[in-house]
Amino acid sequence: MSEMRGADLVVEYLIREKVPYLFGYAGHGAVGLLDGVFDRQDEISVVFPRIETGAAYMADAYYRVSHEVIPVYTSTGPGPMLLTAGVANAFYDSSAMIAITGQVATTQYDSGALQEEYRYFQADYPSIAKVMTKRSFQAHSVSDLGKFLPKAFKLAREGRPGPVHLDVPYDLWVTKADVEVPDPAERSLQLNWRTPGSPEAVAKALELLLGARRPLILAGGGVICSEASEQLAAFAEHVNVPVYTTFMGKGALSARHPLHLGIAGCWGEYPAQEAARNADVILALGCRFSDIHSSSWLPGYTYNIPPTKLIHVDIDPQEIGRNYPTELGIVGDVREVLKQLLSLAEQQGPKRDRSPWHGQVEAYKEEWSNFIEQEKASDAVPIDPRRAIKELRAAAPDDTLMITDTGNHQTWVEQYWDVYGPQTVFTPGGFAGMGFGTYGVLGLKLARPEQPAVCVTSDGSFMMFPGAVATATEYGIPAVWVILNNYTIGVIRDLQRFYMDGREIGTSFVKHSTGEFWNPDFAKMAEAMGAGGISVEDPADLGSAFETALAAGTPYVIDVKVNRDTAVPLIGTWHFAPIPQAEPTFGKPLVLT
Structure with a gap:
């Protein structure tokens, strides 16, 4: 001493x-x-x-x-x-x-x-x-x-x-x-906290999954936390069961994988949503079934549990059965449980063949693709946000680190940004703090300086924490911010439009002396803070702007003027109790008879 x-x-x-x-x-x-x-x-x-x-x-x-x-x-x-x-x-x-x-x-x-x-x-x-x-x-x-x-x-x-x-x-x-x-x-x-599940429970889970006619695997944020993507892919491939995710689990399975269905939930992707509400057995790995993911737990929109049988695996026993009754609960680390499941499945025989269920989910995927591809190709001015995400994905390398704030821009990324590996997309979930992405992109870049790091944010979130750009300049952190600028706190303005009979107040950025929509010039703000800055109003200029920012090697802000009235496709619903829920704008609830 x-x-x-x-x-x-x-x-x-x-x-x-x-x-x-x-x-x-x-x-x-x-x-x-x-x-x-x-x-x-x-x-x-x-x-x-x-x-x-x-x-x-x-x-x-x-x-x-x-x-x-x-x-x-x-x-x-x-x-x-x-x-x-x-x-x-x-x-x-x-x-x-x-x-x-x-x-x-x-x-x-x-x-x-x-x-x-x-x-x-x-x-x-x-x-x-x-x-x-x-x-x-x-x-x-x-x-x-x-x-x-x-x-x-x-x-x-x-x-x-x-x-x-x-x-x-x-x-x-x-x-x-x-x-x-x-x-x-x-x-x-020197920690060894990765605990496996009960062998008896794991064996029962595999029996339930293999005995199902319409099985699914749900990968939540726990798969990312546990770094279990490799084990997830190996098990899903062996049992030939489609995989969908929560937003926190996005990237657990590559978007290019044939078993990948995307995200389910209020603002999710149709193949995942439709499969989830039609499944007869779901193996859920490390997720908490939040209201956004589960369409506020209203039957028929995302889930029908029961009669769908739920196998819930989580390291935190408090999450098992919190929002849905479980057929089987397994307390354990997701990676260890997946290892156990794969070992048992391999002992029972070779990989499973395709089934009629695979044909159904492929049809869901084709239906969704036909819908979103036309939106992503829009030449409209102001710019369609979906076109912006498409052009950014095309310009950015596969391993780009993508982070968002909270708002409509978050849902555009959720639905339209394809992810090819784990720990490459990040979003605020349970507490949903605005500014998480605006500053968080600096943490990403410091941790992984060899990978591009991009924050897709909004004018609302960015203006809460614009000092992040100054910090990036001070420390030489070449992060990129893409501001989807629509002169409003869009997701809340949209709630007012639907739930409050169109009465909007306190959600649009307006110069009150003239009544015109107004924001600072974000490109000039960036330049004043020592960063690169550019404003984009024509969708034809998006690709070159993104390429310039990604190649700059310095902090860079891109102000994209998007259509403030483009609606986010509602795949499920979110119940703003006690007002009745909104109905999906793509797909429809499953009514059980």
Whole structure:
């Protein structure tokens, strides 16, 4: 043991964890931590965006593409509060980070010192953090820092990943104590948490699946978290069962794979949706059956469970049976369960032949293709968003990292952006934080500098966090932002149009002195922040604009003026209770008789 400051202990531990970056924003509650980094910058790099929320979004995206945990730091009071949306976004999408927040000095608890969360409970940001983290620790001594850090990293990684919080009074950064820096290999790195499913349950699952006339496999975000795409493809091919996904599972199976059906849900793809509501057995892997995916659980739109029999596999037992009754629930890591299923299937015989069910799903795919291809070819001005996505997909390499914010642009990517491998498309799901993509694209590019990284966003989301472009310029991060600019918060404006009898308020960007739709000139904004910028109004110019941005090697913003009234095809529904649900604009609910 040796005498060292709390800051030095923390930084040394992070370096031993082989953490490459520290994302955050300085304040008086964080200057001590940063002082500990000062002489270690050749071993750990500080990247600070223009807002704490952006740091969390960057760490979240970094984890999703690399499965490496990045710590984020803030000062006290407003800093942790601004971090909150980003941490919650990660928590509800099963993404991990270590959130280190500053706190008033231990001698100042319950004094109302600058930025203390007090009044009823002293120094109590942890009470806020506990609803959006796997655990919240508050250190009261330097030795606590050494005790809590390995636990935090272990918790963040194991089982269902998620953020872990550590609250640090700022006097601990400079206080010295006789402490020993813990070894991550003993506490944090050497984990073996991948648990298989019950052998009896796995055998029963295979029996149910092989005995079905219309079987399906559903790949959720758990397949991506578990890095189980290889096992998924091998098992699906052996049993010859079509695969569809949630949006969080998009890319689990390549869009080029013959068994691939796409995404089911409110704004999903017709082949997946139609197959899901006609299936007799579904093997669901690592998904939570959210309202967006399940058409608000209304029978006939996405699912008919029962009579469809559901086999639900998840590492988190709380998710099994949460929203649908299960024929069989299996608690286990998706990758391990798929290995078990494949081993049993191989023992039972060769690959299965095609069935009439395969002919049905192929017909669904052809029907959907005939519909979307004509939309993607539109020469209309203003630009059809579907044409924009088509041209971007054509210009971007197969391994491009695609990330979105929340809004109509998200659904265009969901339906029209083909993905050819896992961990190449990222979107905010459960908490759906705006700005996740705008800042998250920087995390993607830092984690995978050799791959192109593109954020498709909207004028609404981009304007919440435009400082991401300045951060990209500062740190030389060649990210690309594609803004589908329609002068409105489109998805909410559309809800008003449908649910509120067309009454629109507070959703369009208008210069009130003239009544004209208005946004800043995003291309000039980008140029003012040291990035490339271009505006596109003619669909014929999309391809060259995307090629220029992707080849630039510098941050680049493309402002695409799209038709503000182009509707997103509704494949299922979303029930905005208690108002009656909207009906699908493509396909129709399955009414059981």
